[in-house]
Amino acid sequence: MLDTALHITGIILLTIGCLFALATLVVGLPGTFIIVGLGLLYGWSTGFVAVDGATIVWLVALAAAAELLELGSTLLASGAEKPTRRVQIMAIVGGITGGIIGTPLLFGLGSLLGALAGAFAGAAAASGYEGRGTEAALRSGFAAFRGRLLGFIVKASIGVAMVALLIGTAI
16 A cells, blocks of 8 residues: 555656656756656666666667757758858857847746747858848748757657656556
8 A cells, every 4th residue: 555655656756857857848958868867766766666777778868869859950950051050050059048048038938939039040140240141141040940949849749758758667
């Protein structure tokens, strides 16, 4: 009876932690690695019976893939127009800066909106600095915006899959 109550309590706490980790993705924090940490903590606290080493390896691999895909998302969404290195770097810097500036707005949702706007502004500014016309600068900005949004969607989707894997294994 006590074992069942402890198991249910553990699953509830794990679920709450995983939901928190998914929420941190919106504000630009590495929630996928928080999920890995929760998996390690749960596995350790239960003697790695249900959540074993193989599950942890899968979680780490998924978290690393999510981070890499998010980072490379600007390139994936650029389509036929390959951005220069300056445009790529400024889109990333703009996204990070916009995310930081937007964090206090809209209860954390501003972080995502700021990151999207910052990626657009950074790429458009770099493209304009390189002497391209306004139309080309706007195309670069929108490509960076799409890339950043695609990166968030992919990372959040992988995060949801990680939560399903972890909770499904723990149950």
